[in-house]
Amino acid sequence: xxxxxxxxxxxxxxxxxxxxDDVIDDGKDPAxxxxxxxxxxxxxxxxxxxxxxxxxxxAAKATWNGED
Numbered sequence: 310x311x312x313x314x315x316x317x318x319x320x321x322x323x324x325x326x327x328x329x330d331d332v333i334d335d336g337k338d339p340a341x342x343x344x345x346x347x348x349x350x351x352x353x354x355x356x357x358x359x360x361x362x363x364x365x366x367x368a369a370k371a372t373w374n375g376e377d
Contacts, residue, residue, distance in 0.1 A: 322328035353361060 319328065323330045356364075
């Protein structure tokens with residue numbers, strides 16, 4: 310619902326089980342999402358501290374200088 314009260318009523322109905330909670334499928338494979346979620350951490354574990362620092366410096370420079 311576009312209005313606040315209508316949305317509050319819908320939330321209440323979902324919470325009490327009067328109305329089903331419609332979960333929108335994003336079309337992505339759940340297994341791929343799970344692997345992607347842990348990928349960055351695993352990648353960082355395999356890098357040397359110097360390489361991680363180099364990547365962090367490049368990211369900071371791009372952020373503050375507006376570069377890609």
